[in-house]
Amino acid sequence: MNTLDYFNARLQATISPMDYLKSIKINPEKYFLIDVRNGPNNLRNITIKGAKVIPEQELQNRLNEIPKDKEIIVYCWDVWCNTASKVAKFLLERDYTVKELTGGIAAWKEMNFPVSDSTQKDSTPNNCGC
Template structure:
């Protein structure tokens, strides 16, 4: 793969926080935001506003909760974390349209976009499983 193909593929597979917010504002019915971070709630204290929480280690069993007719935007911790990429591969292999939110939670917070405390949303039934992050 040459550089041009690489960068085109990267742009196709990712969405920046600004791009996501604009797309969600213009066509809210087309997107679902999903937090795929794993680990105890003590480190997953907040989520992006509007996100559904499905940790990567539960995604295989919970795919039925996601609509195939929408684009699933996945996020994890930061640019160094691979959880959203792993989730995207799994969803794409199963017929979903999936993209990674570039920069994850860290980029979102850097831009001062809204977050919610995890206790403010209905979270995963296994939220205190003690699973270490698989980044």
């Protein structure tokens, strides 16, 4: 793979927070955004506004919640986290159309884009599974 092919593939597989916001303003029904982060709820209480929370560890049992007729956008913690990449691969193997949101929740919050706060008590053990 040469450099041009690499960047073309990267752009095809990802979407930036800015491009995602611009796209949902034009066509809000095109995408289905999923927060796939693992870990205890108290660490995941801030999510991107409008995201469906389906932790990677629960994904296989919750596929029925993910529409096949929309482009799926997945995100996790940050650029150092590969959970969203694992989920994207899993969904692509099942014929979903998928992109990863670059930078995850960290980039989204850094840009002060809309978030939801679902502060809840957590009784789940800290089994990240990353």
